[in-house]
Structure formats: C-alpha cells, structure tokens
Amino acid sequence: xxMAAKIQxxxxxxxxxxxxxxxxxxFHQTILYNSIYRGDDHLLVxxxxxxxxxxxxxxxxxxxxxxxxxxxxxxxxxxxxxxxxVPVPG
Numbered sequence: 001x002x003m004a005a006k007i008q009x010x011x012x013x014x015x016x017x018x019x020x021x022x023x024x025x026x027f028h029q030t031i032l033y034n035s036i037y038r039g040d041d042h043l044l045v046x047x048x049x050x051x052x053x054x055x056x057x058x059x060x061x062x063x064x065x066x067x068x069x070x071x072x073x074x075x076x077x078x079x080x081x082x083x084x085x086v087p088v089p090g
Contacts, residue, residue, distance in 0.1 A: 026088060032081070034046060043074050
C-alpha cells in the first residue's frame with residue numbers, strides 16, 4: 001500500500017477521535033522507527049519490525065515516572081517531531 005493510502009486509511013480509522021475536544025492530529029515528514037500515541041504521560045509505542053505489518057508488531061504501554069528513562073526518551077522524541085508537524089486540516 002502506498003504511503004498516501006496508508007495516511008488516508010489512518011485518518012478514516014481515527015475519524016471519531018478527531019472530534020474529541022483536546023485530541024490533535026498532525027502531519028510530519030520525519031522518518032520514524034515506531035509509531036507513538038500519547039495521552040498525557042502515557043504512551044503506546046508500536047514498534048516497526050522489518051517484514052511484520054504494524055498491526056502484528058509489538059505495542060509497548062509506557063508511563064512516565066520520576067527517574068524513568070524509557071518513557072522520557074520516547075516523550076522527548078515525540079515532542080521533537082510534534083514541534084515541526086502541522087495540524088491535519090478539518
């Protein structure tokens with residue numbers, strides 16, 4: 001599946017979430033090695049595994065805790081990409 005079709009599919013699948021107050025979706029041009037879904041200090045990290053579709057790849061549920069480095073690292077990565085991303089139109 002081409003990237004444009006994957007993006008369109010994701011927007012359709014997440015359509016209900018886009019109407020929730022406080023939920024934001026943005027486009028970016030960064031090459032990622034995982035997909036990160038964030039809700040406050042909780043993260044779902046869908047790892048990208050060569051030859052494995054995303055739906056079959058592992059998903060880690062991480063939570064930011066004092067002194068914890070793993071979630072903090074993913075949060076910092078998320079923020080760097082988010083800063084340069086643009087809101088998905090309407």
